[in-house]
Amino acid sequence: MAANPLRVALFVALVPAAFLLPGSSPPRLPGDHSGYAPEQPIHFSHRLHAGELSIDCRYCHFGAWESRHAGIPPASVCMNCHASVSAGFDAQMAERAAAVAESRDPRRVVSPEIAKLYAALGLDETLTQQSAPTPIPWVRVHDLPDFTWFDHRVHVARAIACETCHGPVQSMERIRQVSSLSMGWCVDCHRASAAEPGGNSAQHVSTDCSACHF
Ligand code: HEC
Ligand code: HEC
Ligand code: HEC
Ligand code: HEC
Ligand code: HEC
Numbered sequence: 001m002a003a004n005p006l007r008v009a010l011f012v013a014l015v016p017a018a019f020l021l022p023g024s025s026p027p028r029l030p031g032d033h034s035g036y037a038p039e040q041p042i043h044f045s046h047r048l049h050a051g052e053l054s055i056d057c058r059y060c061h062f063g064a065w066e067s068r069h070a071g072i073p074p075a076s077v078c079m080n081c082h083a084s085v086s087a088g089f090d091a092q093m094a095e096r097a098a099a100v101a102e103s104r105d106p107r108r109v110v111s112p113e114i115a116k117l118y119a120a121l122g123l124d125e126t127l128t129q130q131s132a133p134t135p136i137p138w139v140r141v142h143d144l145p146d147f148t149w150f151d152h153r154v155h156v157a158r159a160i161a162c163e164t165c166h167g168p169v170q171s172m173e174r175i176r177q178v179s180s181l182s183m184g185w186c187v188d189c190h191r192a193s194a195a196e197p198g199g200n201s202a203q204h205v206s207t208d209c210s211a212c213h214f
Contacts, residue, residue: 037176038139042116051170057162064152064162072138075121083127087111141177142166149212150186158193186212 049055057064063071087109099106110118110125118124122131144150155165163169167178179185193205 032180032182033143034177034180036141037174038141040139040174041137042120043113043174046169046172046175057169061162064156067153068151070152075117075133075136078117079121082114082117086114086125141175142181144181147213149214183212 050057060073060077061070063069088111091109091111095109096106108125115125117136118127120134120136122129122133124130156162165179167176169175187207190205190207194207
């Protein structure tokens with residue numbers, strides 16, 4: 001590996017300091033966090049949305065094609081559908097059947113999970129604004145240490161599928177980290193890609209420390 005020894009020594013000296021810097025989120029120490037699947041504030045299912053309903057990843061994570069971060073969609077994106085879909089299909093059908101049995105008009109059903117979405121937007125169940133919106137506090141799953149640099153766009157432009165790094169998201173009821181995100185994981189793929197016909201180890205798929213660390 002063509003690494004400048006002085007730069008490496010400097011870098012290694014700086015790593016412990018990076019952990020002490022104040023940050024917006026608690027620092028994630030290096031280590032294998034694969035399998036991490038924290039509970040989320042709203043039960044949002046990728047299996048349902050990306051799998052069963054076949055909504056394209058790009059509909060919600062368009063950032064991955066344009067920038068470093070894939071990004072999490074704001075609640076307004078959810079409202080494109082959930083202004084009208086206020087509960088799951090089964091709950092709506094059950095209410096319709098009950099309305100027929102009781103010969104009355106069906107009532108609007110709002111599921112407890114969709115009610116949380118409305119609450120985050122400051123809306124009541126009739127979608128009347130009651131208070132200021134607050135962002136949904138989604139719990140971050142993938143989180144590289146701050147001293148590393150990763151950019152979605154360059155990977156997505158090379159047509160590396162989301163699933164190569166994130167696993168079978170379409171079948172996940174709750175999102176889970178699948179890859180280790182370790183340095184070895186990144187470097188192994190960079191080495192393999194550089195060895196491919198057309199791979200360019202000097203310019204693109206670099207294994208230079210400075211490609212992923214400053
Ligand atoms: C392709 C990207 C990539 C390259 C190239 C790379 N690193 Fe890393 N490195 C990472 C990532 C990602 C982590 C964080 C790993 C983790 O969170 O477990 C890391 C972590 C580290 C750490 C923290 C301790 C550890 O092992 O987890 C050190 C020190 C380090 N790298 C040094 C280097 C040096 C020196 C080079 C050049 C010889 C280098 N890195 C090249 C991606 C890279
Ligand atoms: C309808 C919107 C929507 C669609 C479609 C969608 N996602 Fe997501 N995604 C979210 C939301 C909201 C979160 C944050 C909540 C969660 O973790 O479940 C998220 C979280 C994630 C995360 C974890 C983020 C983190 O914190 O590390 C990954 C990875 C991800 N999505 C990948 C995908 C992939 C791959 C696809 C396509 C197969 C996809 N998503 C389709 C809305 C969506
Ligand atoms: C393109 C349309 C669409 C978008 C965008 C969308 N959803 Fe959904 N979602 C649906 C549909 C349709 C259902 C009901 C599916 C069923 O029950 O068969 C659903 C169901 C749900 C449910 C389960 C409802 C229940 O309690 O039974 C939750 C929670 C949910 N969505 C949250 C979200 C969140 C959060 C977002 C934004 C990140 C989002 N959805 C974006 C269409 C969408
Ligand atoms: C080459 C591997 C790789 C590919 C391909 C990839 N991701 Fe990621 N993804 C990562 C890593 C690494 C992180 C953690 C980044 C960090 O902490 O800075 C991440 C983080 C995320 C996050 C959390 C929010 C963010 O932007 O950091 C989402 C959402 C996500 N990816 C979605 C996607 C989607 C959707 C695709 C396909 C369009 C995709 N990813 C393709 C490796 C990848
Ligand atoms: C599945 C294979 C794969 C994985 C895993 C992967 N990369 Fe890459 N990466 C690539 C390819 C291919 C390119 C070249 C894209 C291009 O042609 O511009 C690349 C390019 C990059 C670049 C652009 C600059 C350069 O000189 O290399 C950075 C930075 C980078 N990757 C960082 C990372 C980090 C950090 C990780 C781990 C967290 C990672 N990559 C994991 C395949 C991968």
